[in-house]
Amino acid sequence: MDKPSDRPIERQTEPLAQQDTHLSDETLLLSVDGELAVRDVNQVKAHLEACWSCRARRDQVEESIAEVVEYRNLLLKPYLPPSRSGRSLFLARLDEFSREAGRPTLWTRISGLLRSSSLTIRRPAWISGVALVCILLLLLAEFRGAAVVSASEVIARSEISEKALLRKTASPLIYQKLRIRSSGAVLTRAYYRDPRDNREIESESSDLGLLASSTSNAEPSVTQPVPGPRTVIENEFAQAHLNWSNPLAADSFQAWHRQLVNPTDEIIRTDRELLSIRTEIPEGPVRESVFTVRAADYHPVAERFTLDGDKQIEITETAFEVISLDAVNPSLLAFKGDPEKIEDRLRASITSVAPSRPTPEQLTQSELEARLALHMAGADLGEQIEIGRNAESSVFVQGLATSDSRKREILAALQGVPNLDTRLRTLNEATAGERLAEPTYDGEAVVVEAQPLLQDELEQKFSTVDERKAYVDSILGSSQKAMAHAWALRRLASRFAKEDVSGFNAPSRQTLELLIRDHIGAIRQEVGTQTRLVETMVPPSSRLEPGANSRPQCSGFGWRDATEHLFQCLGEIQEGSAVLLAGSAGTGQNKKDLSRRVSETLEAVEAQIPCLYEQVSGDFLLQRDPSDR
């Protein structure tokens, strides 16, 4: 975009001094707006003082401007102030964004430093020159992948990152899957590790087939008849003094690194997403190691060790997840270490867990945060996902995700919610295990059985099948979405009774308010879409007479009752639309009556929504419902 100049508007006409006629409209407007060139200001002023005609015209311009302002204020009146939920949503998104964006880049820091310094210090040119050269060198180093943090800092951050991740789940269980390649053999190891009690279950397979499935397998199996890949690789681990039981972890790497003699570390940024510590070791069985972490969260994802004789051990993480201990059968997890101390450990774990049990307020906040996260991921509109409490110790989110990517999406949305256990499974995972409960969404499915009642009108309005299909899909889709939001709203109303809400703290109330308002906003949008679409088929004459039943009844009932009523109405609309447009079980119904009924119900819903908005404004959760009085 060309940047406009800062100069005031130059009039294209001859100078005012040479004019003996009136001021142009352009000059008048520029004068009113204070946009005249300085040289013209006094002349225009003098002309206006002398000329009644131009002054009257200037006043007309002023009146027109005043009218525009008045019109604008009227137009905006019902839409101001903007909804409070917009701010809350923005803060949530900003928080998420800032976490994703992470730390500022080196360039940001350098340029920021330079700018802030340049504001206060006047330095000779040579200092600026030296500074510039330094910056260029630093930038060059940055582009070449030079260190931005030290090796010890990377390891420390990696450890902190894992601990922080574990703190997010009440009873964490680490699931990690590794592929280990060495001496031509490939071994896949999968662990479920309970970091608190140091117990684990492990299974492994190799490219030669399943070798073993064992518990507590820090020790090699003595019954292994033929040395297989596991034995080969494990021997190499022992030779290199590597940790076999926990091969890819920050603390394992640090322990190994500490015992090295004169190592040389270098940090390499392999790409935007990964950081590696390359260590050269002059003495010992390992010549070089490369420990790679994700730049975003310093989570270790790969390791490579080059041994004497150019042998290489490569460890790559193929899966990692922190899940709830409740998601697996605890009896499957075997204790490592001395079995005689199991009971002591159990006692210790029980006593150490008891004081950290979350308070009811914290659980409520966690539940609402989880609901908000699911809402943001669109997972509260009928997906088979359920939220509940684990005996007042944590909140659980369980259910079935349609695909692995959807599962990851939902888990990502729930990341960071405290006191939360997630038990999500994909369809494939579920079919391998127990059957899940039937979906709780009680919206009726649309069954196409007969010709739509409005078939003739559809054919008349839309000449092609595709157009008809697109129209019907749009209206039924919109109806379904409105219904899904109403269903979610009704669930919130029934889950959080008036008595519950009265005990909520302010953040919990605000989260619930945000959810409620957001669902209502979505319903309003979908209903608006439906109305517009319906109008194309049902002429206004057959709709309600203006004024009849269009004034909302905003008093007499609370938001919970209004929600229930809205849900019923939307159900009727959905059902009626399906009969009219998709031929769902519509036999025996009168086309005209049904059209009118759908149209009237839609109009009534449209009128009801502003009331509902009114009912959920301010601190409505603290107020008594009108029906209580």
Add this chain to the structure above:
Amino acid sequence: MGRIQIGSGSASVVGADICLPIGLAANEGQTALKIEEQIIGLFDTFRVPIYRYLVCTHIAPEDADEIIQETFLRLYLQLHGGTRIENLKGWMFRVAHNLGLNGIKSRKHLTPTTAEEWSDLVESRSDPSPGPEELLIFKEKMARLYVTISKLSPQQQQCLHLRTEGFRYREIAEILGVTISTVAESLRRAIEKLTLERHG
């Protein structure tokens, strides 16, 4: 329009121009936090003016909210990346304007769509205190304005609304990506049509 000074907390209006000296602290965490605070301060200051502009340009309130959020998240990325923005207010309006323009075909537009609907709307929103005659005059005036403004080109309407938000011609030109002369001409034509309609 005032100068936006970014300190440790929220933004404040103190002068004539807008600039954002990002004094990046040595501590990265504090820096990130500082930018976040700045963004929240700017959001609280400019959300309503941008919202007003978007709604006036026929963007539905919920879409306007979405556009505003997107605008400020983009601003966050810019500041986080070290970009220096001279005229913050203008930058935000320009981004919001472009986002609104990009999504205009897919977005739901603000009602009303006909003069009759507008007339009904005026009646429902008018101050009830004036008498029937004054109300009628007011309704007629607003209906006339609705028709006239609806007939203006989108650019003329945008210029009017941005001018109503207090932008100077140079700033309007920057936001819309046109020359100052185009802004002046658009406003002249718009005011001319409005004046002509009023006086027959």
